[in-house]
Amino acid sequence: MSGRAWRLSARSLLKITDVDGSQSGDLFAVAADDLTDGQSNGRTFDYGGTVGLTTGSILYSRRSRPLMKIIEDEVGRHDFLYAPCSQEMYEIQYGAATPQPNCYDNLTGALAAFAVSAATVTIAFNFFMNTEVGPDGKLRIHPPVSHAGQSMTLRAERDLVVAVTACPAGTCNGDGGGARPLDVEVIHTE
Amino acid sequence: MSGRAWRLSARSLLKITDVDGSQSGDLFAVAADDLTDGQSNGRTFDYGGTVGLTTGSILYSRRSRPLMKIIEDEVGRHDFLYAPCSQEMYEIQYGAATPQPNCYDNLTGALAAFAVSAATVTIAFNFFMNTEVGPDGKLRIHPPVSHAGQSMTLRAERDLVVAVTACPAGTCNGDGGGARPLDVEVIHTE
Numbered sequence: 063m064s065g066r067a068w069r070l071s072a073r074s075l076l077k078i079t080d081v082d083g084s085q086s087g088d089l090f091a092v093a094a095d096d097l098t099d100g101q102s103n104g105r106t107f108d109y110g111g112t113v114g115l116t117t118g119s120i121l122y123s124r125r126s127r128p129l130m131k132i133i134e135d136e137v138g139r140h141d142f143l144y145a146p147c148s149q150e151m152y153e154i155q156y157g158a159a160t161p162q163p164n165c166y167d168n169l170t171g172a173l174a175a176f177a178v179s180a181a182t183v184t185i186a187f188n189f190f191m192n193t194e195v196g197p198d199g200k201l202r203i204h205p206p207v208s209h210a211g212q213s214m215t216l217r218a219e220r221d222l223v224v225a226v227t228a229c230p231a232g233t234c235n236g237d238g239g240g241a242r243p244l245d246v247e248v249i250h251t252e
Numbered sequence: 253m254s255g256r257a258w259r260l261s262a263r264s265l266l267k268i269t270d271v272d273g274s275q276s277g278d279l280f281a282v283a284a285d286d287l288t289d290g291q292s293n294g295r296t297f298d299y300g301g302t303v304g305l306t307t308g309s310i311l312y313s314r315r316s317r318p319l320m321k322i323i324e325d326e327v328g329r330h331d332f333l334y335a336p337c338s339q340e341m342y343e344i345q346y347g348a349a350t351p352q353p354n355c356y357d358n359l360t361g362a363l364a365a366f367a368v369s370a371a372t373v374t375i376a377f378n379f380f381m382n383t384e385v386g387p388d389g390k391l392r393i394h395p396p397v398s399h400a401g402q403s404m405t406l407r408a409e410r411d412l413v414v415a416v417t418a419c420p421a422g423t424c425n426g427d428g429g430g431a432r433p434l435d436v437e438v439i440h441t442e
Contacts (some may be wrong), residue, residue, distance in 0.1 A: 098371040103293065104335030107391060109344060113333065114389030124374050126340035143303065143333075145294030150316035154299060181288040184314050184374045195385045199304030201297060 065168030065227035067176055068248050069094065070218040075249040076130070078226065080137070080190055083210040084236025087228045087244050088146045088165040088186035091121060091129040092178055094221035099123045100182045101130075103142045113195065115140050120219065121187060128219035136212040141191035143201065146183065147231045168227035176223045189214060191234050205236040255358030255417035257366055258438050259284065260408040265439040266320070268416065270327070270380055273400040274426025277418045277434050278336045278355040278376035281311060281319040282368055284411035289313045290372045291320075293332045303385065305330050310409065311377060318409035326402040331381035333391065336373065337421045358417035366413045379404060381424050395426040 070076065078087065093099040105122035107113060115121075117135045120128045145151075148166035152158035170180040192204040218224070228244045229235065235242070260266065268277065283289040295312035297303060305311075307325045310318045335341075338356035342348035360370040380396040408414070418434045419425065425432070 100374075102335055102374055104333065104375045105341075107333050108335055108341055111391050112389045113385060113391065124335075124371070126338065126344060143294065143297050145292055145298055145314075148316065151295075151298055154316060181314070181372075184290075184292055185294045195303060195389070197387070199302045199385070201301050201303065 065172035065225050066246065067172035067223060067225035069176065070222045070224055070248065071251065072218055072220050073251045074218045075215055076218070076224060077213055077215040077247040077249065078189060079211065079213040079245040080206070080208040081210065081245050082242045083208055084206045085208070085228060085242035085244060086188060086191040086206050086234045087226060088169060088188050089224065089226050090169050090173065090183050090186055091222050091224045092182060093123055093127060093129065094223055096125070097178050097223070098182055099125045099127065101185065101187060103185045106142060113143060115142055129222060130216040131219055132214060133217045134213070134215040137190055137206070137208045137214060139190070139192045139207050141188035141193040142185070143193055144188055144191070146186035147229060163230045165227050165229050169225045172225040172227070173223065178223055188229070188234070191229070203233050255362035255415050256436065257362035257413060257415035259366065260412045260414055260438065261441065262408050262410050263441040264408045265405055265441070266408070266414060267403055267405040267437040267439065268379060269401065269403040269435040270396070270398040271400065271435050272432045273398055274396045275398070275418060275432035275434060276378060276381040276396050276424045277416060278359060278378050279414065279416050280359050280363065280373050280376050281412050281414045282372060283313055283317060283319065284413055286315070287368050287413070288372055289315045289317065291375065291377060293375045296332060303333060305332055319412060320406040321409055322404060323407045324403070324405040327380055327396070327398045327404060329380070329382045329397050331378035331383040332375070333383055334378055334381070336376035337419060353420045355417050355419050359415045362415040363413065368413055378419070378424070381419070393423050
């Protein structure tokens, strides 16, 4: 349930596998040559023309630079609308009175070792998170459709720092959500 | 077509009027006590449960703090999915080879006078911009539904710096879009 971060060279691959199924996670990528140039849902929607990302979709940065491309996707349902769950989110949405494990702390904690400021993490790519936008704009979160062993692979489009965490939020996962592992394989090409 | 920014005390009002109709614009708000704590579409979707903002909706910050509340809305169609149009956007989407007036430069230019870093402007609230999310997730941009004289009013929920610009992008506006004025009235309460 903790976050990990890596330095990826351009063309390296990141393969994420849902080991037991129905477990979502959060990813944050930022350009290595400008650690304030993080991924942007708004820019990604601009150039992709859709809120639904899958094979072929590119995650763009705030400065409109390609960061990662989805080159394989066995799941097909992901979210790029929601911010990473955070302590404040658990307090506001669920009345939490004690510290909760959360994606924001996991991502920013892992990224800090690479000198990425927490202020840069304004949004996450919530892979395997299954969000529906109703015709009235209302948002509904359904359990992930990912089955045990299904994966997605993203390719670094430039030198990056990337962080990944499994999501502990019950609402974003199937029964027992947050307690399941994700397998993350980094395939360096240099 | 240029941007303006203001320091707003909590409870001050910002009233935006579409003078001639069918003209959208961009707004960016940031907390005065933390100039890295800018508005966040992800947090706003978290707590509002919808991508459709209107009267009663609160714009939340990256740190989950309320920044502005829409207290009056005669238009009812706005966008919080797209990043502000930028020079890079005109180059990538439309093949622009020369400098284009754009919301990002207008917002960041106006905010610079208040020491707000351009890196904080990761997303804009695109008021009067009429975006449709299809059942397949695909995005379509329609002309604004705002008529001449229609307005929306936002209240500062804390001390803020706020910038506003009219949007020059033809696709986001009706015929002649980008050439029309917006009237912005700041009603200070102290």
